[in-house]
Amino acid sequence: MTLVIPTPDALAERFCTFLDGRQFTADDGSLVTLDGRAANTFENVLAAVHAMGLYELYLAVQQLAKEMFIQTATIGGLLPLHADTWGVPRIGATTAVGYVLLSASQDVIVPAGTELTVDGSVRWATTSAVTVPSGSNGTAVSVRSETAGAIGNLAANTALTLVSAVAGITSASADGAGIAGGDDIEDVEVWRSRILLRVRKRAAGGTTAQYEELAGDAGAGYVNVVPGWLGNNMVGIIVLMPGPTVPTEAQIETIQTYIDGIRPVRGNVTVVAGQIAAQNPTISLNPDTQSARSEVQAAVAAYYAGIAMGGWLYVSGLSDAVSAVAGETSHFISAPTEDFKLAANQVPVLGAITWADVA
Secondary structure, three states, X not given: OOOOOOOHHHHHHHHHHHHOOOEEEOOOOOEEEOOOOOXXXXXXXXXXXXXXXXXXXXXXXXXHHHHOOOOOOOOOOOHHHHHHHHOOOOOOOEOOEEEEEEEEOOOEEEOOOOEEEOOOOOEXXXXXXXXXXXXXXXXXXXXXXXXXXXXXXXXXXXXXEEOOOOOOEEEEEXXXXXXXXXXXXXXXXXXXXXXXXXXXXXXXXXXXXXXXXXXXXXXXXXXXXXXXXXXXXXXXXXXXXXXXXXXXXHXXXXXXXXXXXXXXXXXXXXXXXXXXXXXXXXXXXXXXXXXXXXXXXXXXXXXXXXXXXXXXXXXXXXXXXXXXXXXXXXXXXXXXXXXXXXXXXXXXXXXXXXXXXXX
16 A cells, blocks of 8 residues: 655644634633634644644655665665675675786796776775796786776786886786776676565576576576586576676686586586677668767667677567657668578677668
């Protein structure tokens, strides 16, 4: 039943109605009739104060009612308690990891903890000592961001400098995979969705739901569980990180280690990276304006974002997404021409739309 909250005016009116017609004899013997609606009287002020106090109580009851449900609980209220009850802790910010390639003009021992930076705002520290031989043009050393969050990620081949110069080191740069895996603390709505998934879809005993849950708990944003992936009695867990982005080897290892520590004893599980499959449709649009193109592009991107890994791509679904754009009169999709199913390890994203002329 919906909790209807009366307005302060309605609450004041109830108070005044209660006072209507009530009388008492004053000290001077006169008969006084109460009227809470009369301006500038004690009864009128009392009605207003009573209404505001009761209104605040209604609001408190409403908020408490919302906090009782996962769907409406707040981060500052009972959502963390719901999460604790169901064993779904919020995923904290993670630090980026990767490899830096060092070049040297002489044999150099670079100790663990050596700091590198791009512009001073973020630092990455080597996680192990490494010997860089003279003339090396790219000796790999593992590094980890000193700051948790997406700010610690670095694009492939980005040049870095040593915070404290090391004699003999001539250059440093991220390797071809970049420094990745840094992620900000889990979004509240994503966390809420995981709690609800735990409640609605209980997982145990090596079920698909359990492996999806475990991979998600380890940070994966997209998961597809494929029995028999590498043979009989083998389970492949294909993952992509939120975005979607392709996980690095370090992220795959982290997810694999997490699942290995919880999976059923006889569960033979291999975690592998998924693929991002760019989709490049060809669309004729009427009216064909820059504004309409922008809206269609956003609608098509949203359509692809809603397709699960390994799912079907339907031409009719793509057409529906375009038709839903406000102001669209007509359109024609000349590519793709038929429905098709993604590979088990693929997630679709919008690449580029080719805008064809309207016939």
